[in-house]
Amino acid sequence: MTVEVRTVDLPDAADEVGERGDRFRRHHELAIRVADARYAPGVLDLRPDERLAAWASSPSERHVRLEAVDGDRLLGAADLWLPMQESTDVLDFGTASDPALDAAEARAVHRTLVAHVLAMAEAQGRIVVMGGSPGLATAAPGSAAIAASTGFGAADPADAEAAPLVEAGFALEQVYRVSLVDLDALPDLPERLAAAHERSAGYRVVAWEGATPAEHRAAVRALHERMSTDAPVGDLALEPEIWSDERLAEFEEQKTRGGRTIRTVAAATPDGELVGYSRLFAGDSDVARQHDTLVVREHRGHGLGMLLKLANLAELATHHPRHRRVTTWNAEENRPMLATNEAVGFAPIAYEAVWQRRQSKEQS
Template sequence: MAKDVKIEQLWIPDSLEAPDAADFLAAVEVGRKVRMQTWGSDDLAYGPLEKLLEFADPYERQLILVAKVDGEIVGTVDIALPLTDNLDLAEFTLDILPEFQRQGVGRRLLQAAEQLARNEGRTMILVDTNHPGASLHEFERAQLVPGSGQGFVPLESREVEFAQRTGYTLQHIEQFSSCLLPLDSKLVADLQAEAEDANNGRYRLHHWTDRCPDRWLEAVAVLENQAGADVDPSLQVPVEQDMVFDGAILREAEDVAIAQGRRTVVTAVEHLASGALVGLTTITVLAHRADVVFQDDTLVLQEHRGNKLGLLIKVANMERLTEQFPDARVIYTWNAPENRYLLTVNQQLGFRTAGVTGIWQKELPHLRTSNS
């Protein structure tokens, strides 16, 4: 058990150069070291400026609690409180330096975070655990399957044991994959030919970066809403509700991404006969790290599947990404393991499984108030 663990809320400085920024920089470094330990690289770690910009997000309030031993930060828990929907929800990201794991630091931080969330009126907590591909083979004998959907996490891993001991239930699995960039030009030509052959001139591609053209704005909102309705509700994490999109909400989301320095590369596909947008795919480039990019949503409406549109738009978008951001060397994506359609497309493009993320849930008792 670590001696004299002090839990306190992290002060968020106005800038990284401010004299009071030292603790903030140390907290971000804890996250980087934990990701190095988990994945063998810091590709998935926030840079300090990226993290600082997150605190201006109008859609969620961010807080960080830190654990200190002898004045040094040895663990952090990021707390995200959604502000527009899911107002009963808090999402935690817990990071403990490798040399302070299994010493009670994580439990102390988690209890403090749960207390804070409860004081904010949040009763549903989500927390995730990350498991690299190699550990899945190592622990293959003992598997824990989620409450909904497919996949498993290794039952005997430290993170899974900790989540279960602290009262969390495994709700859902996300498969995590990576693909090296740029794509091989022969592969691109072959895949484009295959996709074009399947859709037989019935569709047209449209591209934009950062801002959707006015002419497609409402069409994208309709597509987002329809695609949300297409998903089998039994595969969703129960507390996640789909936002209803309109043009104003999409413009606001673009403004937030731009304010955070993020770039967004989009390819959409139009069904020529109806003039409707029926598919869309998005890649996000972070503000302060051009070499690592993230594949976000890929949507294709149910009635247009089977025409290789997912393949068509993803190949085109990855090619555009390489033209606009030639420093990008790897792209990461998360998918539900039951989404065979997208996983097959990703495999064709060269994505390889890097691991899985387990999403865990815990319901906190409601606080009784003197007025009730």
């Protein structure tokens, strides 16, 4: 097997006729197979136009899709995300291989993709490179698993995705837990939401669909900025983000491109200050994706995390009754949020490891 890496020229539309459209649709099918094997069938389903929107670049982040091929056979792919406003010395990427490959073939594909990504990072002056692989909840005693620097979670260094990262000098910084909740298993959701309101007395919930209303835009921009500083990131070299109104508009437009809907709930003080929020993305699949959930530090300890989670699930059940399941990603060291998720009914379905390699400017 000979592995060649090429940059993918994405089409303007998912149904575009011609080589670009045909290639994109092959990548879309590969992404489905990879997600089904990694998580569970249907959990991360996207329509082609939703996936094309997810792979689009923006003023704040440039996306590059690579493919690993052997002649006309698509063996695997990589997604590269290059921040364009903050953390501009960072390149974040993930690799994937066709689940039909055997272990040796998969390792060769990932190793070739990692080498190509590192060369691109060096050429573009991106001295901090972050990569991903499957993770583990814990490192079993006596096992060869590598523990994350946070002390929570681990990864198998022999995994086909992880091995090339270990070989290239990456350190395991963080592990994320991927969790799923089924609304059909929450028949008492209205009662639990009422109890959460009682516990969070003095705060009220504000909810909306789609773009943030004008009266809340400044507050939501501030919450996005706090998400970049208050959420745990371990030792990942990420800078605080600055959110202008243009950046918020671009973010919301991209997330709703392809037919997806944003549902947002926020916690407000009696004087109307927004001190926390939770957002869900609902697309064509019956599985919605939990995005950010944040309660600013000054207002923690009042049960607002639980209130926001339950309120958004109730909003989803009311306005999108076909969406019966929700996925969420949380850092394994974020025990308060994980405890909230577990109490809501989320259960783990996978773990994702985040690796990082720093290279000095002199070395690059």
